Amino acid sequence: MNKPTKKQSPLKKYLVTCDYNLEDLVIEEIKKNIPNATEVEQFENFSHRVSFSVPSQENTTLEKILSLRSIHSVIELKAAFYLEDPTLENLKAEIMKIDLPEMETAKSFRASAERYGNHDFTSMDMAKHIGHTVILRYQTSVSLDDYEYNLRVDILGSFVFMGYQLTNDILSHRQGKYNRIERNFHHRAATKHSIAYHLLTLAGLQEGDSLLDCTCGGGTIVLEAASMFGEKIKILAGDMHERAIKGTKENLALNGFDFVEVRELNARHLDETIQDYVLENGKIDKIVCNLPFGIQSGKQVNMRGLYDQFLSSASNVLSKNGKIVVLTMRQAVFREVVFMIKKYKITKEYVTEAGGLYLHIFVLEKI
Structure with a gap:
């Protein structure tokens, strides 16, 4: 039958x-x-x-x-x-x-x-x-x-x-019922939460990892990471600008993410400004950030110097199997610096768009 x-x-x-x-x-x-x-x-x-x-x-x-x-x-x-x-x-x-x-x-x-x-x-x-x-x-x-x-x-x-x-609000704003994130401070060059999610996913974050965003702006990347992983990962955020640091702290506090450490630091000299953190917690597993584009100055030479110093200093704080995932509009300069300093290989690259700007996502691994 x-x-x-x-x-x-x-x-x-x-x-x-x-x-x-x-x-x-x-x-x-x-x-x-x-x-x-x-x-x-x-x-x-x-x-x-x-x-x-x-x-x-x-x-x-x-x-x-x-x-x-x-x-x-x-x-x-x-x-x-x-x-x-x-x-x-x-x-x-x-x-x-x-x-x-x-x-x-x-x-x-x-x-x-x-x-x-x-x-x-x-x-x-x-x-x-x-x-x-x-x-x-x-x-x-x-x-x-x-x-x-x-x-x-x-x-x-x-x-x-x-x-x-089925949705009236844009889900990527994180203001609806699902994946809601509160914020009072809005940085003028903030990353969209949906793109922040992609950056974190491409970094391959796992439980027990440490994450650094060294140009945190309004904290979008670390807010997204904290809402995704909670205290299962260690999160460090930093910026050179006092207003960004204050705003990121304010946004984190609104969501109860008091486990995220925020401090003033210089992306050009990571090996100096987070040396104490590395000594206490070990090297950083993943660095994920939205790098400055240099739109206001318009001088790519400035970006070349920034990217060179950032990547060179990052190699000293990044773990052996660590990854760097960055968002930038200066893709040609960034790619040139990666090839020039010979410390990383580009494993993935994407082009996307936000606010009328075409942005590149780079995924780097140490050589």
Whole structure:
């Protein structure tokens, strides 16, 4: 007698947005933290987007998705299609064909839209016409503020996807329910929390490691590390500027991260300014930092000197198998210095974007 086959749960498909060119790292986090996810891939080869499917009966899955540290927003996908002729009338006609059973019982909804490419209509036009289409079919009320569902429709050239946007705030700001981090001090050149997460992940932090951020600014990297690992790792933060040190301490205190040590130090002379820390705690396992870009001075020669002194002094405090992960916009200068001083090898390099700036992530290991 044949054994009865187990009925497969229907799947829900999700789309998450993320930092430019770091989609592979987002895929890694999804696979690690959501084991039942399938079809995890860059969404239709578009940047900033990753899609995956999960069994719809898994009640805890959405909470796991919203707890991902590398993402910005989450959309539950309902449809995706190409329009041969991307006009508003054709878009409305296709949307009219898509079943949205949630709209049959919803008390209210809002329509949101984003448009990328050349079209003879605006994103506002899209939202207005999509909302009207849904009202005609389901007789559901529209509310811009008090809504049950946020119906999101995006068009990228001739490709369209639609679904329910599940997040109003950008998750990478760490101000929502999940992975929340409080802060009063905001540094003008602060790293995004999602990028800070990537930097820490690329460093390969493990329980018992020591971490140093020697240009801590407002403390984003150490705040992220503390929220991820707690007291399972040793964390040292420092900066040359008193306001940054004070602000980092204030932000850490707001979150109860009193186990993080913050002090004044000079990234050019790490072997001198943290010598006592190294003698007491041993060498540093991971150095992760957002290095100054030198935008205000515009003099790359200044950056060359900084990077040379930073990397040379860091080699004296870094453990044998330690790693350095840095974020910088001066990639050519930084790469040149790495090759020139012959103390490290570049094992990974990524290019991403933040605030209109293209930034490079370098992962270094000692030679």
